[in-house]
Amino acid sequence: MNDYEITDWGRILLGDLPGQFLLEVTIRTVLMFAVIFIGMRATGKRAVRQLSIMELVLIVGLGSAAGDPMFYNDVGLLPALVVFIVVILVYRSLTRLAAKSIKMEKLIEGESFLIVENGEFTIDSFNKEDLGQDEFFMEMRIKNVEHLGQIRKAYLETNGQVSIFFYEDEDVRPGLPLLPELFRQRSRTITRTATYACTFCGNVKDLSPQEGFHVCPKCSRSTWVSALSSRRVK
Ligand SMILES: [Zn+2]
Numbered sequence: 487m488n489d490y491e492i493t494d495w496g497r498i499l500l501g502d503l504p505g506q507f508l509l510e511v512t513i514r515t516v517l518m519f520a521v522i523f524i525g526m527r528a529t530g531k532r533a534v535r536q537l538s539i540m541e542l543v544l545i546v547g548l549g550s551a552a553g554d555p556m557f558y559n560d561v562g563l564l565p566a567l568v569v570f571i572v573v574i575l576v577y578r579s580l581t582r583l584a585a586k587s588i589k590m591e592k593l594i595e596g597e598s599f600l601i602v603e604n605g606e607f608t609i610d611s612f613n614k615e616d617l618g619q620d621e622f623f624m625e626m627r628i629k630n631v632e633h634l635g636q637i638r639k640a641y642l643e644t645n646g647q648v649s650i651f652f653y654e655d656e657d658v659r660p661g662l663p664l665l666p667e668l669f670r671q672r673s674r675t676i677t678r679t680a681t682y683a684c685t686f687c688g689n690v691k692d693l694s695p696q697e698g699f700h701v702c703p704k705c706s707r708s709t710w711v712s713a714l715s716s717r718r719v720k
Contacts, residue, residue: 503559677695
């Protein structure tokens, strides 16, 4: 560090390698690109939209092995190739195991989870802390759902997506609004007689003004918001 200079642009741009190394980086990158591409094809996946935990582990494993040999002059390509082969073999054997046994599948991929049934959140979903309500509301809105009463069943899938099964128009019931500007009008005090939805569990009740709070019979909370009963626009 004797002749250290902060404005040493040669060192900043190239490190202590000769300019030719950039050509080697190009060759290394092309080769690793081919390895990554062949590797991803070998996983048997067709495309990646949202990742299950397993796939995330796969990508992280491959990703960290893929980058280094592209630009570190002292890292060879073969160790990365071995990492690729091993990670993909492990991934493929685990997915094969998951396909053979339901128990293994639950262990490896997780389980899809019923979160809405008959226009209300399921009791089980209350305890599911990792299911953020905001995030879930967003998922629903992206699928053009205005309120929970339109939903017969919804599942949180293992890849993080939500699948929704709707009521027929004539069966749509009043439900918890998912639109932020309506949801924000929630209150613990009921000022007029109307149909309300519990903001926590989606339980729907006709309420009238009274002394004290209305306690939700399903989840024992007491914040309410006017229920919506609009049908879906198709
Ligand atoms: Zn409730």
